[in-house]
Every structure is written in structure tokens, then in C-alpha cells.
Amino acid sequence: MSSSIAIDVRDLVKVYPGGVRGVDGLSFRVVAGEIYGLVGPNGSGKTTTLRIIATLLKPSGGSVRVFGLDVVSDAIKVRELIAYLPEEAGAYRDLTGIDFVRFFLGARFRGSRLEEAVEEAVKIADLGSDIKRPVRGYSKGMKRLLALSVVLASRPKLLIFDEPTSGLDVERSLRVRNLVRDYARRYGVTVLLSSHNMLEVEYLCDRVGIIYRGKLVVEGVPEELKARYSARNLEEVFVRAVGG
Amino acid sequence: MVFTALVKKEVMVVLKSPAFIAGLVFLVVYFGVLGRVIGVATEQVTKEAVESYVGVVSEDMNIVTQWLLQAANSTLKGRLVTVPTVEEGLSKFPAVLLIPAGFGESLLRNKTLYVYGYTVIDRVSLLQTSRYQIVFSVVKVLEELGKVLVAMEEGVNLSEISRTFIPRVEARAGGKVVDVNVLSSLLISTMMLAYMVGILGMLALMYSAQSVATEKEEKAFEMLLTLPISRKAIAVAKVVGAVVLSVIMVVAYFAGFSFIFASVSTPTSVEGSQVVTGSLWDLMQFLGSEGIILLSISLGLMLMFSGSLGLLIGSMSSDTRVAGAVAGPIGAALYVSLLAAQFIGVPLSSFSSLLGLSVYGLPLAIFASSVLGDRAIALQATGIATAVTLITVLAVVRVFESEKILIGISVRRRRQAR
Ligand SMILES: Nc1ncnc2c1ncn2[C@@H]1O[C@H](COP(=O)(O)OP(=O)(O)OP(=O)(O)O)[C@@H](O)[C@H]1O
Ligand SMILES: [Mg+2]
Numbered sequence: 001m002s003s004s005i006a007i008d009v010r011d012l013v014k015v016y017p018g019g020v021r022g023v024d025g026l027s028f029r030v031v032a033g034e035i036y037g038l039v040g041p042n043g044s045g046k047t048t049t050l051r052i053i054a055t056l057l058k059p060s061g062g063s064v065r066v067f068g069l070d071v072v073s074d075a076i077k078v079r080e081l082i083a084y085l086p087e088e089a090g091a092y093r094d095l096t097g098i099d100f101v102r103f104f105l106g107a108r109f110r111g112s113r114l115e116e117a118v119e120e121a122v123k124i125a126d127l128g129s130d131i132k133r134p135v136r137g138y139s140k141g142m143k144r145l146l147a148l149s150v151v152l153a154s155r156p157k158l159l160i161f162d163e164p165t166s167g168l169d170v171e172r173s174l175r176v177r178n179l180v181r182d183y184a185r186r187y188g189v190t191v192l193l194s195s196h197n198m199l200e201v202e203y204l205c206d207r208v209g210i211i212y213r214g215k216l217v218v219e220g221v222p223e224e225l226k227a228r229y230s231a232r233n234l235e236e237v238f239v240r241a242v243g244g
Numbered sequence: 245m246v247f248t249a250l251v252k253k254e255v256m257v258v259l260k261s262p263a264f265i266a267g268l269v270f271l272v273v274y275f276g277v278l279g280r281v282i283g284v285a286t287e288q289v290t291k292e293a294v295e296s297y298v299g300v301v302s303e304d305m306n307i308v309t310q311w312l313l314q315a316a317n318s319t320l321k322g323r324l325v326t327v328p329t330v331e332e333g334l335s336k337f338p339a340v341l342l343i344p345a346g347f348g349e350s351l352l353r354n355k356t357l358y359v360y361g362y363t364v365i366d367r368v369s370l371l372q373t374s375r376y377q378i379v380f381s382v383v384k385v386l387e388e389l390g391k392v393l394v395a396m397e398e399g400v401n402l403s404e405i406s407r408t409f410i411p412r413v414e415a416r417a418g419g420k421v422v423d424v425n426v427l428s429s430l431l432i433s434t435m436m437l438a439y440m441v442g443i444l445g446m447l448a449l450m451y452s453a454q455s456v457a458t459e460k461e462e463k464a465f466e467m468l469l470t471l472p473i474s475r476k477a478i479a480v481a482k483v484v485g486a487v488v489l490s491v492i493m494v495v496a497y498f499a500g501f502s503f504i505f506a507s508v509s510t511p512t513s514v515e516g517s518q519v520v521t522g523s524l525w526d527l528m529q530f531l532g533s534e535g536i537i538l539l540s541i542s543l544g545l546m547l548m549f550s551g552s553l554g555l556l557i558g559s560m561s562s563d564t565r566v567a568g569a570v571a572g573p574i575g576a577a578l579y580v581s582l583l584a585a586q587f588i589g590v591p592l593s594s595f596s597s598l599l600g601l602s603v604y605g606l607p608l609a610i611f612a613s614s615v616l617g618d619r620a621i622a623l624q625a626t627g628i629a630t631a632v633t634l635i636t637v638l639a640v641v642r643v644f645e646s647e648k649i650l651i652g653i654s655v656r657r658r659r660q661a662r
Binding site for chain 2: 016017051054055056057058076079080082083084085086088089090091092093100104107108147150151
């Protein structure tokens, strides 16, 4: 049973040093193979939640399981199953893009499989000859694409994206969305993402959870939510759910 | 107007940082305490040098010698006290002068005369050189009076008389007897070595503190931490990386240092003693192969300790500014402690092994152990320093395994929970 549940978040609480409650009693489940979108206003706890699922932060209360594994006690095993794209992802300034890709994928793959993965990442990043230049000279979007390529080429069971297309132009955003959807369908990958772009969420996500002040306010399939709030699009749903 | 606002912003962004303020307060307090300790040590030594009595053992019954000693005693305001043996003298006074048999007779005939001095050295400190410099100053007085006596005896002008009194002064350190000029030279070499080690340690500390903080700023850190690699491996790799980089720096800096080292000489202030120079080569010979091996180990330990301490600071800092604000004062404190060590002195006793606690002080403990001829001190000190280094490495691993690595320690003011 638990194997069909990719992520199981229960009564999650995160109190930061200093007393700020980043997440305050959050519960939701992501089914294996689905694309789940976490949306909410700034400071509502999206990044905090994703970081806990990605084993970077430890919960102050409640529990989080990834494919049945506890993110605290089985952190290493969880990390084998996931790849995480942080809100802000950069790379070592003085390494070239290709060095960066090779270093990160080298932690997961060996030999010819590594070469395949590197090739795949280079294709995804689509940076042309810039991939051989030091990251120091990359634009924000170029760095984003580089990090994204590593995350996708890692071929994990669970992809965690914190605002995947932030900083990307219209064309590249579209390409990345298609890539993410493709990967999810083709390799049966589960995807959890956060976003402020309702268009993106509507296009990509099978289900959406709206969080506000560290708690889940509503959850459901985009179409269903629109009907429930008699809204024309997710943006209206968002405004009504959070505002009301 | 705009310009002053710009300057104000430059200053305020730093001054508003709690880490910077904490570092500043730490430095002021630490240096204040250290300055006081050095002050007390210096005061003590100065007092000892100015007020102390010198024991005199005269093996020469000659009337000339008796007269010379009496005259010297009144010149020195009664600071010479006759004692039966050197041992007894040393138990009461910081230094003892021995006039050999036949001294009075040879004063009338020979141009060069030897007198013997003895002193006890109980700590490795530049200030302790004043102990045997008391002997040098007494010998100088004797030499002047000796010339007067000879001039009167021969009925010639004082300026025609030339006599040189050469003091042979030995220091007793533990069970060992060391020539004081050799000791001074070794002392200077050891201190210089300690400085070199200190500078390298400081560089390694600053470097590794900045490196983790930079990695955080480069924003690759979160991705690194979610790789299926144990945090222990990541942390230890960072320590090893910091050591490798430090070694590269060591090689570069050592080339520069050895040039300075070779050209530095420190003349002692009292006439009649030789010019004493520190030589790394002499020190190596004195320490022997065992000492050199331990010294190399101490260099390795120090780099590892500095590297991990830096990582510890860097991994708990949110950015390079905080890392610099914390690592700077700590590095400076470690370095200034070494500077202070030469004044405060390293006790020549089994307690010297406690120097290992600071890791940076290990070379001094190894030196003390060689002077005392007690290898247990060096081994104990190395053991202690190894333990301290390992604890620091373990602390780094612990921080990497906790979320402090990402969100830092809370130095922020408590905010209202919503
Ligand atoms: N390192 C931290 N220390 C203290 N408080 C933090 C820290 N990180 C986040 N918070 C607080 O936790 C709350 C949730 O922040 P979080 O970053 O999870 O929000 P978010 O939903 O990702 O916002 P955004 O849409 O702006 O990215 C905020 O109130 C924030 O101030
Ligand atoms: Mg966020």
C-alpha cells in the first residue's frame, strides 16, 4: 500500500531558530507517478516543506515519509530516490558547466552510465558551447538550466522542484515544462513542485495543494478546484482560497 | 550627501552584523586579558633582573680576587653574596658566578680570563634570558675593576690596560645543562618556527571558513547536500581538501619565510655576550630525528585543526561576511597567543604537554621536551593535540549532519511568532 504513496506528510511542523513557524501542521500525500503542485503566497512554507522532504531540514513535529522511508532516520536512502532543485541553484563559479554536471552526476553514476547521463544533461541544458565556459559568466537563466539538467539527468524516483522555471524566459519555460512532463510520463517519475505561476501549475500538475501560513487550505485536481470555486482559472481559485 | 549615505551604508552593513560585534568584543576582551598576563610576566622578570642578588663562589683565595669581588660588590650596591657551592647559590639566587682558582694571578699576566656563570631556566621564554644577562652585567663590572687594579699594580695609565673577561654561562634546564648562547639561539628559532606555523594555521583557518561560506553563496550547497553521499564523507572531504590547499600554501610561504629566517639575527642587548642568531638548521640538529618527525606531525595536525576549525566556523555562518567576521578574530587570537607565549614562557616541566591543547603550541612543547630530555612530554603533547584535532573534525561532521549547516546558528534577534 505504502509503495503507491510517494510522499506522506503528516502534521508537519517546522519551527526555525528564533521561533518562526515555517510550517504549522501541514498534511498531504503525493501518489506515485503524479505531478503535485504546492502553491501559496510568499512565506507560506513551500520551500520549508520541500527542504524537509529533501532531507535538508529536520521536522520539529509530525512525520514525512518518502516511498515509506522516514526522511530523518533513513535520510541517505531517501536521497538515493530523490533529486532536488533548490529555489536558488547555482554552481561553483570557477568550474565550467560541464565540470559541474560531471561532478554531480558522478555521485550517482559510474563508467559508461555516467557518460550517458552527462550527455543527457548537456542536451537538456542546451547551452551550446557555453557549457565549456566557467559558470562565473553565466546568466541567471543559464545557471537555472544547468542545475535543472543535472536534476533531470539524475533520473530519480522523485523529482522535487522549488519554482522550476523561475528566471527562465517564455520559450525556455515551455521547454522545461514539457521536459518535466515527459520525464514524469516516460520514466514513471513522481514530481513535487512549488510555483507562483498558475499557468504552469495548471498545465503540469495532476493535483494542486494550496498552503497558507504553513497549513494546507485546499487540495484537488485543477479542474475540480475551478468548479468548486466557480473560477475561470487557478489564479482565481488561489485568490479566493487564500483571501476567503 | 549621497556620498556620506554610501559610506554610512558600507559601515552599517558590517556594524549591524551580530557576528562582527561578537568578534570585536571577543578581540578586545581577549587581547586585554592577554596584555595583562604579559604585563605581569614582564614586570616580574624586570624586577628580578634589577633587584636580584647574584651568588658568588670563589675558588681563588688570592687577595687580588678578594679585593676585586669586594669592589664589585660595593659598585653593585651589595648584590653579590658569597655562597659555598654553585648548588647552594642556585637554590637561593637566580644566577651564580664562579671565579676559578688562580684567577687573581692570571689577572696580572693574561689578557683573556674566563669566569663561569650558572643559572636555572624553568621556562622557555625570551624574558628568561634576563637571568643570565645578570651574570653578563656582573662580569662587565668585574672586567672594568680588574683593569683598574692591574693599572694600579703596574703603575701605568688605565687606557694602556686591556683585559677581557669571558663569561661561560650554563643554564640548567631540568636535568640538562645547556650553554645559554646555544639556548638563546634555539629559543629564537623555536619562536620563529612557531610564528611560521601560526601564520600558516591562520591562513588555513581563514581559507576554509571562507570556502564553505562561498559554497553556500554559490548556491550549489543544497544540491550537494541532497546527493546520496554521507554527510560524514562530505565533511571529511572538505577537511582533507582544506589541508591539501594549506599544504600548497605552506610550500609557497615556506620558501618566502626561509629567506626571511635566514637573514634575521637578534643581537642581545648586553655587551660581552655574543650576537645570537636563530638558525633553523641548529634547531633541527638539536631536536634530532625524533623531534623533527614530531615537528612534522605537529605541522600536519595544526593544518588539520585549523582547516576543521575554519570549516566549523564557515558551516555555521550564513555567508562569507559572517564567516570572515568570526574567523578573523579567532585566527588573530590564536596567532597573538603564540606571540604572547614567548613572553609568558613555556614551563619547562611535565605541564608543557598541556600546550598540545592549543595544537598551535605543540612545537613549543616539543622544544621544551628536547631541552628537558624528556620525550614523554613531546609524546603526551602530540597525543593531546591529536585528540583536540579529532574532536574538531568530529564537530565538523556533527554540524554537517545537522541542519545548522544550512540555517546556521541563531544569532538573529528573536522574532515574534505569527
Ligand atoms: N532559515 C530561516 N530562518 C528563520 N526563518 C525562516 C528561515 N527560512 C524560512 N523562514 C521563515 O519560514 C516561513 C516560510 O518560509 P518559506 O521559505 O518556506 O516560504 P515560501 O512559501 O517558500 O515563500 P516564497 O514563495 O517566498 O519562496 C517564512 O516566514 C520565513 O520567514
Ligand atoms: Mg520558497
